[in-house]
Amino acid sequence: MEIAPQRKVSSDDVGVASTLPVYRSPPELEIRLEDFELFAIDRLRVLKGISDALSRGKKPDEIEKLVEVLWKTHKEHLQPSEAINKDIISHFVLRLVYCRTEELRKWFLSMETTLFRYRFKHESVESQRALLAEFDLPYKAVSNAEFESVKEKLSQVARSLRPHLPSSTTDVVFYKVPFEEVPELVAGRRVYVHKGYAYVAMNQVVSLVVTQFRSNLSKALILTNRKWASTICDKEKNRLTPIVETLATSYLGPDYSEPKEFAEISLKDLDQVANNSFPLCMRHLFEKLREDHHLKHGGRMQLGLFLKGVGLKLDDALAFWKSEFSKKVGPERFDKEYAYSIRHNYGKEGKRVDYTPYSCQKIISCTPGVGDHHGCPYRHFSEENLRAALNKMGVSSRYMTDVMDKVRNRHYQLACTLTFEAIHGSPCDSGINHPNQYFSDSQKILQAKVEI
Numbered sequence: 001m002e003i004a005p006q007r008k009v010s011s012d013d014v015g016v017a018s019t020l021p022v023y024r025s026p027p028e029l030e031i032r033l034e035d036f037e038l039f040a041i042d043r044l045r046v047l048k049g050i051s052d053a054l055s056r057g058k059k060p061d062e063i064e065k066l067v068e069v070l071w072k073t074h075k076e077h078l079q080p081s082e083a084i085n086k087d088i089i090s091h092f093v094l095r096l097v098y099c100r101t102e103e104l105r106k107w108f109l110s111m112e113t114t115l116f117r118y119r120f121k122h123e124s125v126e127s128q129r130a131l132l133a134e135f136d137l138p139y140k141a142v143s144n145a146e147f148e149s150v151k152e153k154l155s156q157v158a159r160s161l162r163p164h165l166p167s168s169t170t171d172v173v174f175y176k177v178p179f180e181e182v183p184e185l186v187a188g189r190r191v192y193v194h195k196g197y198a199y200v201a202m203n204q205v206v207s208l209v210v211t212q213f214r215s216n217l218s219k220a221l222i223l224t225n226r227k228w229a230s231t232i233c234d235k236e237k238n239r240l241t242p243i244v245e246t247l248a249t250s251y252l253g254p255d256y257s258e259p260k261e262f263a264e265i266s267l268k269d270l271d272q273v274a275n276n277s278f279p280l281c282m283r284h285l286f287e288k289l290r291e292d293h294h295l296k297h298g299g300r301m302q303l304g305l306f307l308k309g310v311g312l313k314l315d316d317a318l319a320f321w322k323s324e325f326s327k328k329v330g331p332e333r334f335d336k337e338y339a340y341s342i343r344h345n346y347g348k349e350g351k352r353v354d355y356t357p358y359s360c361q362k363i364i365s366c367t368p369g370v371g372d373h374h375g376c377p378y379r380h381f382s383e384e385n386l387r388a389a390l391n392k393m394g395v396s397s398r399y400m401t402d403v404m405d406k407v408r409n410r411h412y413q414l415a416c417t418l419t420f421e422a423i424h425g426s427p428c429d430s431g432i433n434h435p436n437q438y439f440s441d442s443q444k445i446l447q448a449k450v451e452i
């Protein structure tokens, strides 16, 4: 498929220009639909990794190491020119995916900017210069002769700024920037100013470049959204829309459609495992089902597929749902109206597709209506109800503040991860990405305790 005009990178370009593109315009390339999606998923893994690390409060040097590893994986097994093409294509596909709402734009902007910052820092000095030129930033690198003449002044500034600038300026590249362009650095006396120019060290230039990158991308996302909504022809849009929509909520972790470690959960154990190992979203649905003897379609799907994933066999599932629903609608109506959809979830009806349990992302992004109980409580409960539910789960006040803090900052999966850690007294370094992962991690911990 053709996206729009930009020159294709050839292997001859690599080593001459920077390997870090500024993503001015989409590539003029024929892209297979599978690559369109696969490249985007790979980049999404990088951005999600950064997002998780940032929300878990990792330090800049830890994030730097992480970005290095993630980016290495992104270009694994590729020739340099292929890696650059993949970089550009994946960025533009995700622009389409993440331009469509304010919330999506904000997330993408923040993650791409972080990725750009770390990549820029690791570019060679020549490549950084090339990038400054690409951004049309009128900054000139200070020549050796000029450097010698202002060396002492630069050292004085550097000494006063330690540890922000290295105290020795010999290895640092400085740029001359019109002083009115860096008012904060001038006001904070963090640069030497001479004849209308501020002498800015490379590590200070990084923030200027990153600000420019962020501002360009922010405008571009709004434009992309407008174009996507108005100008892309219907045929093209129809082909891409399903991919774009799926990517925005795509789950990148393991598949939980088949129970793995805990092959079977029997009906008699269900209440106990629900109490010990169900995440809050499933615990809530389970309790509501026991209380009301009914769940609407969204709740039946969310809980039903989860139970299938934890190892409840079809016969047990039918018995379980029937025993509850019968109390409200009677056994005959259950057989007539509800049993079909349970068999359907297990791939025994209709297209006979074995449906996959929902990931956190899918659950978090749904919009439950009145009378619905599905969704993610960290996102969909009021603060008061959430506190009460967490109290009931046994989250102590020591952890409650942290959990609520994550919820306020809309880090729902991290709030769930902290809840998991509080309840199990054990770290969950990978974070919670899937209710069935919560279940299986919980069972692992509980079983290990029994074995001791």
Ligand code: SF4
Residues within 6 Å of the ligand: 279, 280, 281, 282, 359, 360, 361, 363, 364, 375, 376, 377, 378, 412, 413, 416, 432, 433, 434, 435, 438
């Ligand atoms: S974060 Fe995921 S597992 Fe936790 S309650 Fe929300 S949807 Fe369920």
